[in-house]
Amino acid sequence: MTTLKQHIAKSQVPEPTLRRLPWYLAYVTLLRHQGVQYVSSTAISREINVDASQIAKDLSALQLRGKTRIGYDVDALESSLRSFLGFDRQHNAVMIGVGSLGSALIADRGLDRFGLNIVAGFDVNPAVVGTTLKNVAVFDVQRFEEISKAYGAEIAIIAVPVDHAQASADMAVAAGIKALWNFTPFRIRTADDTVIQNTSIYADLAVMYNRLKGGI
Amino acid sequence: MTTLKQHIAKSQVPEPTLRRLPWYLAYVTLLRHQGVQYVSSTAISREINVDASQIAKDLSALQLRGKTRIGYDVDALESSLRSFLGFDRQHNAVMIGVGSLGSALIADRGLDRFGLNIVAGFDVNPAVVGTTLKNVAVFDVQRFEEISKAYGAEIAIIAVPVDHAQASADMAVAAGIKALWNFTPFRIRTADDTVIQNTSIYADLAVMYNRLKGGI
Numbered sequence: 001m002t003t004l005k006q007h008i009a010k011s012q013v014p015e016p017t018l019r020r021l022p023w024y025l026a027y028v029t030l031l032r033h034q035g036v037q038y039v040s041s042t043a044i045s046r047e048i049n050v051d052a053s054q055i056a057k058d059l060s061a062l063q064l065r066g067k068t069r070i071g072y073d074v075d076a077l078e079s080s081l082r083s084f085l086g087f088d089r090q091h092n093a094v095m096i097g098v099g100s101l102g103s104a105l106i107a108d109r110g111l112d113r114f115g116l117n118i119v120a121g122f123d124v125n126p127a128v129v130g131t132t133l134k135n136v137a138v139f140d141v142q143r144f145e146e147i148s149k150a151y152g153a154e155i156a157i158i159a160v161p162v163d164h165a166q167a168s169a170d171m172a173v174a175a176g177i178k179a180l181w182n183f184t185p186f187r188i189r190t191a192d193d194t195v196i197q198n199t200s201i202y203a204d205l206a207v208m209y210n211r212l213k214g215g216i
Numbered sequence: 217m218t219t220l221k222q223h224i225a226k227s228q229v230p231e232p233t234l235r236r237l238p239w240y241l242a243y244v245t246l247l248r249h250q251g252v253q254y255v256s257s258t259a260i261s262r263e264i265n266v267d268a269s270q271i272a273k274d275l276s277a278l279q280l281r282g283k284t285r286i287g288y289d290v291d292a293l294e295s296s297l298r299s300f301l302g303f304d305r306q307h308n309a310v311m312i313g314v315g316s317l318g319s320a321l322i323a324d325r326g327l328d329r330f331g332l333n334i335v336a337g338f339d340v341n342p343a344v345v346g347t348t349l350k351n352v353a354v355f356d357v358q359r360f361e362e363i364s365k366a367y368g369a370e371i372a373i374i375a376v377p378v379d380h381a382q383a384s385a386d387m388a389v390a391a392g393i394k395a396l397w398n399f400t401p402f403r404i405r406t407a408d409d410t411v412i413q414n415t416s417i418y419a420d421l422a423v424m425y426n427r428l429k430g431g432i
Binding site for chain 1: 229231234235237238239241242243245246249250263264265301302303307315316317319320321323324325326327330331332370371378379394395397400401402403405411413414415416417418419420421422423424425426427428429
């Protein structure tokens with residue numbers, strides 16, 4: 001039982017920690033650009049607005065410890081964070097839905113630098129199928145399984161209209177896709193071992209509008 | 217004191233509620249497309265995987281009540297949700313940084329349907345300044361205050377490199393912008409009355425990669 005627990009503790013980093021680590025990464029990348037060599041958790045804390053003790057705790061999960069009075073080595077911290085977060089490895093992904101949002105995400109090559117390699121797109125629209133967007137070819141969705149397997153895709157990005165979200169997810173899972181990155185506001189459901197990551201742009205908008213209007 | 221509390225309760229909808237409402241909206245939009253006229257909270261619950269009692273509670277915040285044995289009117293529910301979430305009103309926004317991500321977001325006209333009206337872009341790159349992207353003109357960032365005021369922008373979308381995130385935020389706030397939609401992984405800080413909404417695409421990627429690798 002202890003072994004199982006330890007296994008989970010290792011592989012399954014708590015989501016709040018995972019969400020703080022990219023903040024630290026962004027800040028140490030900035031420091032490296034500025035030529036800074038060492039940074040203390042107190043200095044990160046001041047900049048990021050997270051308790052220094054929380055930062056030290058988060059970073060110790062990466063086996064990183066700062067030196068007394070010197071702090072963390074900026075270069076080492078940056079590369080450890082990038083590696084821990086998986087940003088330094090290529091994850092092959094396919095795009096389902098090459099409409100407005102899907103093509104925008106393909107065009108945003110910034111995702112490359114965070115380890116996301118979009119290898120192919122799929123659509124039903126004959127005007128889009130057969131085209132190429134920033135070197136990413138768009139295929140008929142009928143060829144999903146063949147093409148996504150040929151490219152070794154493990155992630156499917158879902159950027160279809162809401163009424164096709166669940167069917168797209170089902171198709172992707174049936175074709176062996178391991179993780180779904182869902183940009184639709186639809187709540188996709190799958191078997192338990194599929195990873196579902198929702199990026200809720202519209203919910204973010206809703207929260208922002210409400211705060212703008214209401215304020216406290 | 218009670219009055220103040222009530223005021224806050226009305227204007228400041230809890231974030232978890234605000235984040236569930238777009239799911240209901242997506243589902244009832246789907247139902248309308250399918251010609252469905254009434255839906256019960258139990259049916260929404262089955263589809264969305266949220267407790268029916270929670271759904272009824274969330275919807276009662278919108279003064280919406282289902283009819284016994286019939287449920288909610290799909291059309292009325294959809295338009296109430298769109299209105300409550302602010303998706304049926306235009307919110308003028310400017311884009312700071314028309315690089316890869318910024319231009320992708322301008323190109324994604326899907327945001328229009330959620331009430332976001334991007335009226336202008338700003339950049340420092342002479343190759344981008346003076347161009348037009350889907351009818352959105354890109355200006356030199358020097359002209360930020362003049363142009364954003366002329367357009368009546370209330371929201372600034374921040375899509376600049378990490379090392380310019382804070383300076384962009386400061387500039388926007390000084391020019392009278394009320395809300396910042398931050399797509400960078402940098403933790404922006406401002407005076408208390410500015411709304412900051414972070415959309416943490418990279419944190420979402422980090423969580424997804426970790427779940428893919430570790431999995432439970």
